[in-house]
Amino acid sequence: MSFLKINNLSVDYKMRKETVYAAKNVNIEVNKGEILGLVGESGSGKSTVGNAIINLIDEPGKVSSGSVILGDLNIHENSESIVKYRGNKIGLIFQDPQTSLNPILTVGEQLIETIQTHLKLSKEDAKNKSINLLKEVGIKDAEKRFDDYPHQFSGGMRQRVVISLALCCEPELLIADEPTTALDVSIQSQILDLIKKLTKERNLAVILITHDMGVIAETANRVAVMKNGNLVEIGETKKILTTPQQSYTKSLVSSVPPTNKKISRFVIVEKENKKNNIKILNRWTKKEISNQDLVQVKNLNKSFDDNFFTENSKNSVLAVDNVSFEIKEGESFGLVGESGSGKSTIAKMIVNLFRPSLGDIFFDKTCITKIKHRSELMKFRKQIQMIFQDPYSSLNGRLKVKDIIAEPITLHNPSISNSDLNNYVNDLLDSVEMTQKSADRYPHEFSGGQRQRISIARALATQPRLLVCDEPTSALDVSIQAQILNLLKDLQEQLNLTILFISHDLPVVRQMCDRIGVLKDGKLCEVSNTEDLFLKPSHEYTKELLHLMPKIESIYN
């Protein structure tokens, strides 16, 4: 007999015109001491199911049918009854520790209030209990930190606080909704270890909602796969990840970048998988690969300071610390590192959005950091283009797609005729596998993956030699990520592009890059060929990163 039984759970969102079924007849069972992974891409309804268990669905959504049985309690008997089980029997952890704590109450106040809501304890007892909890989740100096406000904790520590809040009234079921997505790998593994430890010690039933197959492979006992509100497949983790039965699960698993080998292309099951021929090729003034350094970065430094007047003083933060590397023409160079390691700062200095505090950047043997005249700089701007992380904010929502792509063309070539411009825009859309109809639409009509394609088309419009990709796929689902990465590979191959690829995601970098530089706290730890780096890393930090990265292959062990 399972501890948690979800029977035929459905969640509807009644909109003005139609009803959206966010979850349809979902049946899930979870045992005590077991971690159930709930995976799916965005919009699959995995978070909806998690929230529906404690009836925490935002208006106009509604649990329309089904029952949730916890032990021998029917907790959906009526809408009032669920409130007394929240926090008490069921704990919930949200994705972003930055926003899930109330900023103006101390950690202690939030803990005591929660404890006193459910347990009849005096303030003193509640305080002792909270301090013990904080110790249990691994917060040092718990007595002192008890009176701190959330912003005084780092991201990983906050997530620990969130976990202690979710567990403070000793629930028997824990629902963790993407608990590590906003965290760096090293902190992610700590938090996952903590969840595993607590599951065992407290004999919890845990539902772990995530999109990351690597996390699932390393933590979950069983997996449930969701798509469009339907439960596609459920079973032992090993079985689902190695011998999936449903075609959707198969394509999902094959889209995940493997961590142990380099593959030439991602297998995309649901779509015809062929190389795309690029029409803009005839417009491209193709250069022979010179095998020389296209970009040289020499002793680069960048410090940031709140205060303009005290730059370079003691208070300033050294975001980039004496970094040097070269990128050969035609190669893909990867920069990896955790948040705050300075990888985006370097990218912004290469495209000349930031000026370095010290050091030089050479592009095609010219020092671009010393250029004073705008007109001269424009020549280089044309040759270096950037693709940003967030496809939602990097496209101007008030412009049509064709105007977005045409803008850089007309900027660098004002005399281009209208018909020629239209043809060029259409060719660009073609080469990123978008239909020509999309030219007259606005960015909000497209999905994240399609928007990222538009960004790529815009970047290609000036026929750049260097493409700087700053986390181009981290906002996308795995299957879309696979498509975009395939596209970038094709483009690079046919157009002889040089790519600087920035990411925190080691498996992705392994698939994309020829050489990799590892950054930590603004310092470059090591630069080496991709395969060497993954097989025999020399720097301690690289070893640690590789060890901590969640591996989907770990399921075979």
Next chain:
Amino acid sequence: MLVVAFVSFSLFNFVGDPINNMVGEETSDEERAELRETLGLMDPIHIQFSRFVVNASKGEFGISYQLRRPVSELITERLPATIELVVISALIALITGTLLGVYTGIHRKGFLSDFILAVSLLGVSLPTFVIGILFIYLFAVILGVLPSFGRGEVVDLGFWTTGFLTVSGLKAIILPSVTLSLFQMTYIIRLVRAEMMEILQTDYIKFARARGINEESIKYKHALKNGLIPVITIAGINIGTLIAFSIITETVFQWPGMGFLFIQAVQFVDIPIMSAYLVFIAFVFVMINFIVDILYYFIDPRIRVKGDTASG
């Protein structure tokens, strides 16, 4: 402050020749020149200005042309009336505004919320003097329950004259303060409402719900406290505006405060009073913003420990 002081100082120089205002038609040119010399009007501008600033910082703004009394004396005489009016209406605006804002923020679709919002729209769009006149017509003329002008009987405490200690004084303050507060109140209602609606959507409220914290505590402890942070900023600026608006209200209700004094001064081109009033208002604005910044320190812990973002 210096900029405002300069503007109000330049009033002296640009609005007209003060000597013309002071002396009669038949004064000879020599006498005028002599008077000019003794008043220091022949000195270079920067010396005149520094003298103005020094005197102003001592609270001396010269002598009113019209009333022939020191401006500082006139202001201290009128100050209590304005302060009482502004404080009362600020309290009305803040308290009722916040309460109604919270109500409409939580009960988003009720009939009462819609009604409050509709009325608040009126409050924003009707000019203060129209509301004042309507109030006088309704409560003083038709119902006859409240006086239509003046402060009523006041009690002199030596340094301060107050209307709070007499029944007629209290009655007299109701209409002007409500009139004055109405605009700010509607502003605060809308602000608090928007803040509450936004905060009730945030993750930490959702997380508090997921922990089973009861609704009352979520609304009034978790949400309202966060929602009040921007309200304090706006309220700070608005108390300054209240003083500015009080010119109109004081005129409509014949309230013997500084705004009324200012209007009379304008009519008689009484420049010392006008410049003193300007400097005073600027001073109040600066003080209020200063107080608001300090209040922030107590309310928002994120500011309290800026630069000390300990990580663990």
